[in-house]
Amino acid sequence: xxxxxxxxVMWIGLTCYALFAGADFGAGVWDLFAGGPSxxxxxxxxxEHSIGPIWEANHVWLIFVIVLLWACFxxxxxxxxxTLYVPLTLAALGIIARGAAFAFRKxxxxxxxxxxxxxxxALSSLLTPFFLGAVAGGVASGRVPAxxxxxxxxxxxxxxxxxxxxxxAVLTCAHLAAVYLCADVAREGxxxxxxxxxxxxxxxxxxxxxVALAGIAVLHADAPELFHGxxxxxxPLVVLxxxxxxxxxxxxxxxxYLTARVTAALAVAAILWSxxxxxxxxMLVGSLTAPQAASHPSVLSxxxxxxxxxxALLLPSLWLLYGTxxxxxxxxxxxxxxx
Amino acid sequence: xxxxxxxxxxxxxxxxxxxxxxxGQGDLPAARAQMGFSLAWHIxxxxxxxxxxxxxxxxxxxxxxxxxxxxxxxxxxxxxxMGVLFAVGAVSGTILSFExxxxxxxxxxxxxxxxxxxxxxxxxxFFIEAIFLGIYLYAWDRMPPRRxxxxxxxxxxxxxASAFFVVCANAxxxxxxxxxxxxxxxxxxxxxxxxxxxxxxxxxxxxILAAFMVASFLTASVYAVALLRGRRDAYHRAGxxxxxxxxxxxxxFQIVVGDWAARFLADxxxxxxxxxxxxxxxxxxxxxxxxxxxxxxxxxxxxxxPNGLSLLVGYRTDTVxxxxxxxxxxxxxxxxxxxxxxxxxxxxxxxxxGLGLWLLLAWWRTRRRGGGLLDRxxxxxxxxxxxxxxxxxxxxLESGWSVTELGRQPWIVYGVMSVRDAVNPAPGxxxxxxxxxxxxxxxxxxxxxxxxRLARGTAVPVAPQEADVRDYPVV
Numbered sequence: 001x002x003x004x005x006x007x008x009v010m011w012i013g014l015t016c017y018a019l020f021a022g023a024d025f026g027a028g029v030w031d032l033f034a035g036g037p038s039x040x041x042x043x044x045x046x047x048e049h050s051i052g053p054i055w056e057a058n059h060v061w062l063i064f065v066i067v068l069l070w071a072c073f074x075x076x077x078x079x080x081x082x083t084l085y086v087p088l089t090l091a092a093l094g095i096i097a098r099g100a101a102f103a104f105r106k107x108x109x110x111x112x113x114x115x116x117x118x119x120x121x122a123l124s125s126l127l128t129p130f131f132l133g134a135v136a137g138g139v140a141s142g143r144v145p146a147x148x149x150x151x152x153x154x155x156x157x158x159x160x161x162x163x164x165x166x167x168x169a170v171l172t173c174a175h176l177a178a179v180y181l182c183a184d185v186a187r188e189g190x191x192x193x194x195x196x197x198x199x200x201x202x203x204x205x206x207x208x209x210x211v212a213l214a215g216i217a218v219l220h221a222d223a224p225e226l227f228h229g230x231x232x233x234x235x236p237l238v239v240l241x242x243x244x245x246x247x248x249x250x251x252x253x254x255x256x257y258l259t260a261r262v263t264a265a266l267a268v269a270a271i272l273w274s275x276x277x278x279x280x281x282x283m284l285v286g287s288l289t290a291p292q293a294a295s296h297p298s299v300l301s302x303x304x305x306x307x308x309x310x311x312a313l314l315l316p317s318l319w320l321l322y323g324t325x326x327x328x329x330x331x332x333x334x335x336x337x338x339x
Numbered sequence: 340x341x342x343x344x345x346x347x348x349x350x351x352x353x354x355x356x357x358x359x360x361x362x363g364q365g366d367l368p369a370a371r372a373q374m375g376f377s378l379a380w381h382i383x384x385x386x387x388x389x390x391x392x393x394x395x396x397x398x399x400x401x402x403x404x405x406x407x408x409x410x411x412x413x414x415x416x417x418x419x420x421m422g423v424l425f426a427v428g429a430v431s432g433t434i435l436s437f438e439x440x441x442x443x444x445x446x447x448x449x450x451x452x453x454x455x456x457x458x459x460x461x462x463x464x465f466f467i468e469a470i471f472l473g474i475y476l477y478a479w480d481r482m483p484p485r486r487x488x489x490x491x492x493x494x495x496x497x498x499x500a501s502a503f504f505v506v507c508a509n510a511x512x513x514x515x516x517x518x519x520x521x522x523x524x525x526x527x528x529x530x531x532x533x534x535x536x537x538x539x540x541x542x543x544x545x546x547i548l549a550a551f552m553v554a555s556f557l558t559a560s561v562y563a564v565a566l567l568r569g570r571r572d573a574y575h576r577a578g579x580x581x582x583x584x585x586x587x588x589x590x591x592f593q594i595v596v597g598d599w600a601a602r603f604l605a606d607x608x609x610x611x612x613x614x615x616x617x618x619x620x621x622x623x624x625x626x627x628x629x630x631x632x633x634x635x636x637x638x639x640x641x642x643x644x645p646n647g648l649s650l651l652v653g654y655r656t657d658t659v660x661x662x663x664x665x666x667x668x669x670x671x672x673x674x675x676x677x678x679x680x681x682x683x684x685x686x687x688x689x690x691x692x693g694l695g696l697w698l699l700l701a702w703w704r705t706r707r708r709g710g711g712l713l714d715r716x717x718x719x720x721x722x723x724x725x726x727x728x729x730x731x732x733x734x735x736l737e738s739g740w741s742v743t744e745l746g747r748q749p750w751i752v753y754g755v756m757s758v759r760d761a762v763n764p765a766p767g768x769x770x771x772x773x774x775x776x777x778x779x780x781x782x783x784x785x786x787x788x789x790x791x792r793l794a795r796g797t798a799v800p801v802a803p804q805e806a807d808v809r810d811y812p813v814v
Contacts, residue, residue, distance in 0.1 A: 071455020077450030081440025
């Protein structure tokens, strides 16, 4: 029970990371394809305005997941990190390049600097989710055995399932970002740009669907255990994801941008939980289950109690953060009186 | 803020190790170099992340209270720098949490659960910090000044809390508690006992005070340079006075805490103290040696104060101080490096204390005789010394941290697990090291460049981070 709770809390953290920070990565992808300095200026400003205040808080979900994994399932953390250190090092460097460059671009004034930092921000927004998705593929296809660096350093992440995971991660991030940005832009009153983002959201949504369909064949051949899980125990979640994905596209086409956020998030969350359900209770396919890997009950309960207390502080704070910046941002009423 | 500065592993003699790792050690030197380098980088930014918000809030509070435009502008400037430093601190801290697993899976696989709790708590604190930083920076003009000031307080509190939790994890590596090893397996874990181990109190207090000192003296040194160049307006004076005063107040406390931390070693980690002071042989009437080089039989060429160390440890000349001879020679830390790092830290500590006394004296005299603090004779010398104090405090920070890391060698967990047993056995870590060096070099150049630009820039938007809002007044 304690083990399952810890696992569930970690998975909630992973879901939040995908839904919030994933969209920040996706925003970077759209920054990359926004076009030249003058044509893309409006979009880049919108993107910066939307993710600026929140990306650091969103990023903390990753630290949350990593720390929970090592505190509650230390052997899994050690095995994953040591075998998959190549894509994880690259993802880590991407995280550095993205976060630092985003902060630098915000305060630089000359075009060449904005271009340099902007390119670094946008490119690493594309590469980081790819490598993180590849890591997920390596774990899900059972290429990470228990122990230190027991898996193959190269094929553990250069394989069909990892490629699927990487591509799907990038597309999902881009889709989420486009959906979220629709509502942000529409609130600012720019219906034309909102429609442009809606078109991109639909295009990436369709691409996600196509890749997921192709993924069925890939998983059947490359990760039979995961395939079995997805087509049996996790099937309801897979169906939920597909249904909400399609519903989201309809909502986007009919310009229900706020509701589309919910369905898009649901589609992505259902994918993550279907992976978890398909693999449960095994954490490293073929070598380690959650109860085997779990830490001492005293550690699990200490972490869970701390997190429960932390949540009492965090949830109101997060509410304040999103509430402050999701209101109409430039109206007089919001500016405060004593400026 | 400090995502993981403590759980460093093993800095070792890393510059040399990069160039020529001893044969047969695999990639251990590369792993140590990478961890040492990324921690040495992060620890500076992390200290600024803990200390700078406090300075900014202080300036903002004084600015509101006195309705002083110079102070208000100062707060906005510092907030802008804070935004940049927080971002690089957040990402360089994240890298450290990756590196704990990428480089030291042997440590994490076995002891991850023992030291997991402080990191989980640190994660919560960091979360709070990031949330309120977003609000503080971006909502500057969206709420009344006093409420805005309040949103800054959680940043300071959470920054101190994350420093505390992370250093607790490092303290555990020095004083591993809260678990039992049975046949090489960890059983009976008590995460609270592990976190609140005996080394936690002295180490955490020492680190948190160090963070405030580094942030204060670094900021003060920037404005000392400007004042030396003749920009003696109210803005630059306040930018000098606020951080210098904070640093000067903290410095004497840090000397006392440092003494406590060293005395703690005598009781709990005598080998580290022996390496720090270059004591080879256990005995009484041990001299205090300043400088010197580790020879076959003790420190050579150093300046000796007879009975000094015995007096410092136990206030009596016949206090017995344990020497390195208590452990086999292959378990000795690198004596010369640890000893010099310690002496350097102490020297800088007393230099900063001296500056604080100077400030106190000058303040007392201006109160009696009137006149401004910086109009006195000798104020140029004071400014020059404070300009030096910023970099010097960083030197003290890095050397103090080297003492605690090098002094623990060859252990990653003192007396329980060696660094060699913790390293990732996978090939190719050297490549990762080079990549990390390149990326950090670029990040260093960009950070320094951007901060210099921010310092020189003339216009600051009302909301420090909203450079794109055109209709806001610019001050």
